[in-house]
Amino acid sequence: xxxxxxxxxxxxxxxxxxxxxxxxxxxxxxxxxxxxxxxxxxxxxxxxxxxxxxxxxxxxxxxxxxxxxxxxxxxxxxxxxxxxxxxxxxxxxxxxxxxxxxxxxxxxxxxxxxxxxxxxxxxxxxxxxxxxxxxxxxxxxxxxxxxxxxxxxxxxxxxxxxxxxxxxxxxxxxxxxxxxxxxxxxxxxxxxxxxxxxxxxxxxxxxxxxxxxxxxxxxxxxxxxxxxxxxxxxxxxxxxxxxxxxxxxxxxxxxxxxxxxxxxxxxxxxxxxxxxxxxxxxxxxxxxxxxxxxxxxxxxxxxxxxxxxxxxxxxxxxxxxxxxxxxx
Amino acid sequence: xxxxxxxxxxxxxxxxxxxxxxxxxxxxxxxxxxxxxxxxxxxxxxxxxxxxxxxxxxxxxxxxxxxxxxxxxxxxxxxxxxxxxxxxxxxxxxxxxxxxxxxxxxxxxxxxxxxxxxxxxxxxxxxxxxxxxxxxxxxxxxxxxxxxxxxxxxxxxxxxxxxxxxxxxxxxxxxxxxxxxxxxxxxxxxxxxxxxxxxxxxxxxxxxxxxxxxxxxxxxxxxxxxxxxxxxxxxxxxxxxxxxxxxxxxxxxxxxxxxxxxxxxxxxxxxxxxxxxxxxxxxxxxxxxxxxxxxxxxxxxxxxxxxxxxxxxxxxxxxxxxxxxxxxxxxxxxxxxxxxxxxxxxxxxxxxxxxxxxxxxxxxxxxxxxxxxxxxxxxxxxxxxxxxxxxxxxxxxxxxxxxxx
Amino acid sequence: xxxxxxxxxxxxxxxxxxxxxxxxxxxxxxxxxxxxxxxxxxxxxxxxxxxxxxxxxxxxxxxxxxxxxxxxxxxxxxxxxxxxxxxxxxxxxxxxxxxxxxxxxxxxxxxxxxxxxxxxxxxxxxxxxxxxxxxxxxxxxxxxxxxxxxxxxxxxxxxxxxxxxxxxxxxxxxxxxxxxxxxxxxxxxxxxxxxxxxxxxxxxxxxxxxxxxxxxxxxxxxxxxxxxxxxxxxxxxxxxxxxxxxxxxxxxxxxxx
Numbered sequence: 001x002x003x004x005x006x007x008x009x010x011x012x013x014x015x016x017x018x019x020x021x022x023x024x025x026x027x028x029x030x031x032x033x034x035x036x037x038x039x040x041x042x043x044x045x046x047x048x049x050x051x052x053x054x055x056x057x058x059x060x061x062x063x064x065x066x067x068x069x070x071x072x073x074x075x076x077x078x079x080x081x082x083x084x085x086x087x088x089x090x091x092x093x094x095x096x097x098x099x100x101x102x103x104x105x106x107x108x109x110x111x112x113x114x115x116x117x118x119x120x121x122x123x124x125x126x127x128x129x130x131x132x133x134x135x136x137x138x139x140x141x142x143x144x145x146x147x148x149x150x151x152x153x154x155x156x157x158x159x160x161x162x163x164x165x166x167x168x169x170x171x172x173x174x175x176x177x178x179x180x181x182x183x184x185x186x187x188x189x190x191x192x193x194x195x196x197x198x199x200x201x202x203x204x205x206x207x208x209x210x211x212x213x214x215x216x217x218x219x220x221x222x223x224x225x226x227x228x229x230x231x232x233x234x235x236x237x238x239x240x241x242x243x244x245x246x247x248x249x250x251x252x253x254x255x256x257x258x259x260x261x262x263x264x265x266x267x268x269x270x271x272x273x274x275x276x277x278x279x280x281x282x283x284x285x286x287x288x289x290x291x292x293x294x295x296x297x298x299x300x301x302x303x304x305x306x307x308x309x310x311x312x313x314x315x316x317x318x319x320x321x322x323x324x325x326x327x328x
Numbered sequence: 329x330x331x332x333x334x335x336x337x338x339x340x341x342x343x344x345x346x347x348x349x350x351x352x353x354x355x356x357x358x359x360x361x362x363x364x365x366x367x368x369x370x371x372x373x374x375x376x377x378x379x380x381x382x383x384x385x386x387x388x389x390x391x392x393x394x395x396x397x398x399x400x401x402x403x404x405x406x407x408x409x410x411x412x413x414x415x416x417x418x419x420x421x422x423x424x425x426x427x428x429x430x431x432x433x434x435x436x437x438x439x440x441x442x443x444x445x446x447x448x449x450x451x452x453x454x455x456x457x458x459x460x461x462x463x464x465x466x467x468x469x470x471x472x473x474x475x476x477x478x479x480x481x482x483x484x485x486x487x488x489x490x491x492x493x494x495x496x497x498x499x500x501x502x503x504x505x506x507x508x509x510x511x512x513x514x515x516x517x518x519x520x521x522x523x524x525x526x527x528x529x530x531x532x533x534x535x536x537x538x539x540x541x542x543x544x545x546x547x548x549x550x551x552x553x554x555x556x557x558x559x560x561x562x563x564x565x566x567x568x569x570x571x572x573x574x575x576x577x578x579x580x581x582x583x584x585x586x587x588x589x590x591x592x593x594x595x596x597x598x599x600x601x602x603x604x605x606x607x608x609x610x611x612x613x614x615x616x617x618x619x620x621x622x623x624x625x626x627x628x629x630x631x632x633x634x635x636x637x638x639x640x641x642x643x644x645x646x647x648x649x650x651x652x653x654x655x656x657x658x659x660x661x662x663x664x665x666x667x668x669x670x671x672x673x674x675x676x677x678x679x680x681x682x683x684x685x686x687x688x689x690x691x692x693x694x695x696x697x698x699x700x701x702x703x704x705x706x707x708x709x710x711x712x713x714x715x716x717x718x719x720x721x722x723x724x725x726x727x728x729x730x731x732x733x
Numbered sequence: 734x735x736x737x738x739x740x741x742x743x744x745x746x747x748x749x750x751x752x753x754x755x756x757x758x759x760x761x762x763x764x765x766x767x768x769x770x771x772x773x774x775x776x777x778x779x780x781x782x783x784x785x786x787x788x789x790x791x792x793x794x795x796x797x798x799x800x801x802x803x804x805x806x807x808x809x810x811x812x813x814x815x816x817x818x819x820x821x822x823x824x825x826x827x828x829x830x831x832x833x834x835x836x837x838x839x840x841x842x843x844x845x846x847x848x849x850x851x852x853x854x855x856x857x858x859x860x861x862x863x864x865x866x867x868x869x870x871x872x873x874x875x876x877x878x879x880x881x882x883x884x885x886x887x888x889x890x891x892x893x894x895x896x897x898x899x900x901x902x903x904x905x906x907x908x909x910x911x912x913x914x915x916x917x918x919x920x921x922x923x924x925x926x927x928x929x930x931x932x933x934x935x936x937x938x939x940x941x942x943x944x945x946x947x948x949x950x951x952x953x954x955x956x957x958x959x960x961x962x963x964x965x966x967x968x969x970x971x972x973x974x975x976x977x978x979x980x981x982x983x984x985x986x987x988x989x990x
Contacts, residue, residue, distance in 0.1 A: 033488075035487045035488065035489055036457065036459055036486075036487040036490070045826070045989070045990070048826075048829075048830045048833075049829070049830075049833050050826050050829055050830065050989060050990040051989035051990065052987075052989060065833050066833045066834060068833070071830065071831065071832075071833055072830070072831050075830075077830055079826055079827075079830075080823055080826065082822075082823060083822065083823030083824055083825075083826050083827050084822060084823070084824060084827070085747075085751060085818055085819075085822045085824045086822060087751040087752055087753065087818075088747070088750045088751055089750065092746060092747075092750035093750075095746050095750075096743045096744070096746040096747045096750070097743070097827065097828075097831050098743075099739055099742040099743035099746055100739055100740050100742075100743035100744075100828075100831045100832050101739065101831055101832075102736065102739050129364065131364055140827065155514075156484070156485075157513075158513065159363045159364040159513045160361075160363065160513055160514075160515050160617060160620055160621065160624075161363055161621070161624070162364070162513075163513065163514070163515075164617065164621065185485075185486060185487045185488055185490075185491065186488075186491070186514060186516075186517070187488050187491075188514075188516030188517065188520075189514075189516065192516075224610075228593070259554075259607055259608050260554075260556065260557075260607035260608075263556075263605060263606050263607040263608065263609075264556075264605060264607075266606075267605040267606075272593075272596055272597070272600060273596055273606065273609060274592050274593045274596050274609070275592055275609055275610060275611060276606060276607070276608055276609045276610065277552070277608060277609065277610025277611070278608060278610070284488060284492065287488055288488065288489070288492065291488075291489075
């Protein structure tokens with residue numbers, strides 16, 4: 001369990017983290033989301049006592065990080081995969097960490113095996129690809145078999161197979177009752193991994209709720225129905241006072257009525273349904289809606305972010321039309 | 329149009345790319361997928377004339393890259409966002425590139441605006457975050473307003489807003505009739521961006537088809553069916569009815585049923601005949617990731633095989649946790665039966681992957697995680713039990729969305 | 734508290750698992766001995782042409798340590814890299830997450846590195862002495878001569894303190910480039926300029942290297958009244974090191990990693 005209370009960090013006059021209070025609970029994967037510059041990394045560094053908070057506290061199972069005996073056996077973190085001395089071999093990197101926390105040498109071989117780096121254990125990490133460095137960082141996080149794990153962008157540089165692996169690793173760690181706190185920019189990945197979300201924007205807490213709640217609160221959800229007897233279905237819904245929108249190919253979209261109720265209704269009227277599917281927006285849509293105002297270095301030009309991206313590009317007329325012809 | 333014909337590259341005795349032939353057509357975003365070490369980067373480098381093929385050829389608009397007149401105006405590429413002189417400002421960097429190929433300076437400011445770096449244009453790129461570096465790289469690719477664009481992992485380091493922007497940008501570029509060739513490891517992102525896929529493994533072509541065909545060819549679509557929650561007998565009845573009719577039925581965590589091999593109307597009819605009420609009946613397309621995993625199973629590189637191991641089974645005897653940490657945990661509100669208690673893991677059965685794990689090794693003496701059925705989740709038999717719902721699948725109609733719980 | 738023996742073991746693993754340790758210390762040993770022997774050879778050949786005064790004040794012990802002026806640069810590089818590599822690689826964050834007690838972390842690191850340098854320094858000092866004296870032949874000094882053993886042990890201590898001082902400076906500046914950029918000109922240029930210009934000579938005497946080198950002298954040069962003795966000089970050097978260490982510790986303690 002990680003508890004943050006009024007956590008605040010100024011860099012000079014810049015407020016990076018603004019009175020954050022939340023708790024990361026064991027037994028599930030908690031996603032940590034926010035646009036670039038929202039203060040995610042600073043917050044994670046303060047959790048590990050690497051940066052000193054200007055105000056407020058972080059407690060790990062009730063204790064300050066510095067009060068932990070052998071901290072790697074409490075909390076394992078992957079912050080920056082490249083934060084390794086490139087001249088040291090993978091096995092020696094892990095060994096010096098293990099020794100500092102009284103973890104036996106055998107454990108180093110185990111975690112190398114877990115992340116699949118056994119065959120390059122004696123190679124210097126200088127030559128590692130980003131994906132391999134990432135695996136080494138994950139090995140370091142697992143080293144002390146900690147009850148709490150922090151991962152900052154864990155899938156960076158991994159290939160699809162590696163992404164799949166780390167996703168299941170995190171879920172399994174959580175299923176074993178551990179606290180797993182993951183930051184990521186990949187919404188689709190988060191949607192598959194996290195159960196709970198903490199969202200920050202400009203250093204402030206914007207949401208702290210379950211994934212399902214978050215999506216529901218920040219986007220439209222509806223039920224799609226299809227029937228071989230669309231007219232009768234419409235009639236039935238109409239009689240019940242339920243509003244339905246026809247969207248072509250025989251589908252109806254119904255807002256605000258749960259799918260089970262609609263299923264029961266169809267059954268009572270002996271209506272054959274070919275589809276009855278609750279639709280929810282993606283995490284990405286929900287996230288975009290929530291953070292639209294707090295995106296750091298785009299917001300101040302006043303344009304809606306997504307809109308300008310698609311429309312301005314590319315090659316507006318007026319430049320280079322002269323050479324365009326020559327070029328092609 | 330990018331074309332590879334019999335493209336082969338050997339580094340010494342190692343064949344990185346073997347007899348690769350494909351075409352990347354204009355007007356669509358073509359995704360380029362493959363495990364690490366499959367030869368993607370080598371292929372892209374050969375297309376851009378950075379590496380010379382051992383045999384075969386790669387051409388752009390019919391000519392090898394090196395023979396293109398004024399290549400920067402025809403081809404734009406983002407290969408490595410860090411390939412920038414850190415001491416130069418973003419604007420100067422682009423200006424150098426522009427001057428090399430006679431592009432007016434005005435265009436530099438335009439592309440800086442397009443990628444959203446206008447406010448930091450004068451800053452030295454040394455201080456750029458990975459995401460800003462990526463934007464600068466994209467600006468450089470767009471500089472010559474080229475008809476052919478190559479992007480290697482374009483969303484690396486970008487935040488969700490940036491990811492969305494890049495996705496829309498690529499679609500837009502393709503819609504304008506350009507050739508857009510994108511490599512990425514992020515299947516969910518590819519599913520949303522690309523229309524066509526080229527998949528390679530161990531340097532050889534594994535697939536060259538539309539995303540839709542690719543998913544259908546490599547995985548099974550399924551239906552999600554839910555019966556009223558409080559009536560398990562209804563669920564059992566439906567399970568056996570569907571089974572008799574030739575469908576495969578798998579129970580999901582939340583009580584729903586996953587049915588393969590029967591079309592939706594047939595499921596509806598069968599439920600009707602069996603007098604079972606349905607609370608949900610929704611079509612799902614498998615995800616691109618599942619399809620990809622199925623296809624590349626045999627072609628992942630050396631690290632993956634090691635990953636498949638069951639992790640840290642062989643706990644060294646006598647590895648007791650020092651400092652009394654685990655005892656502390658057990659006493660602090662963790663659910664009973666957590667690691668270190670020597671009890672079966674109550675969570676394990678809920679994990680579809682865990683069920684397929686080899687039988688748990690003998691409980692480690694005193695070292696908690698190995699004793700748990702599936703400590704670090706290493707095994708992942710792709711495709712055997714598709715888990716991810718169709719959230720990311722590019723269905724013709726908006727894909728049914730479901731959060732993963 | 735993280736247990737000190739564990740952290741010491743960990744730091745020992747760190748030091749021995751990078752190649753730069755071997756390279757820098759090996760260079761220090763070789764350069765000090767080889768250059769010392771070279772100078773001793775030249776001095777021996779040249780001895781007859783020296784004035785009587787110079788012959789009387791000839792200090793064979795000190796001459797065999799001449800190689801240290803160059804060898805100490807490798808020691809400085811070692812000291813800087815031991816500390817600054819943690820920062821340049823980003824390893825410092827991993828290290829501090831493992832050992833959040835920053836005092837324990839820093840002083841264990843410095844202790845291990847200093848112990849290693851002390852052993853290497855003493856070996857170098859004795860080797861340079863014996864090799865140098867062997868070359869000097871009839872002009873040689875013996876370990877049993879008054880003050881010689883002190884000078885030879887002092888040579889090892891001097892090298893150790895130079896490395897420790899460099900580590901302390903690197904922990905203040907947190908960058909290898911910056912630290913070397915400060916230390917190299919300091920010991921190579923500024924110190925000798927201040928020490929050789931008569932106006933600043935009195936000041937120059939209190940710089941760490943000049944004060945510290947006093948311990949390697951057995952026979953004091955004429956016309957150079959120095960206000961401190963050999964151990965006094967070493968004490969001045971230790972004072973500099975202590976101040977730098979305090980600075981380095983404060984920086985680590987106060988600043989974000």
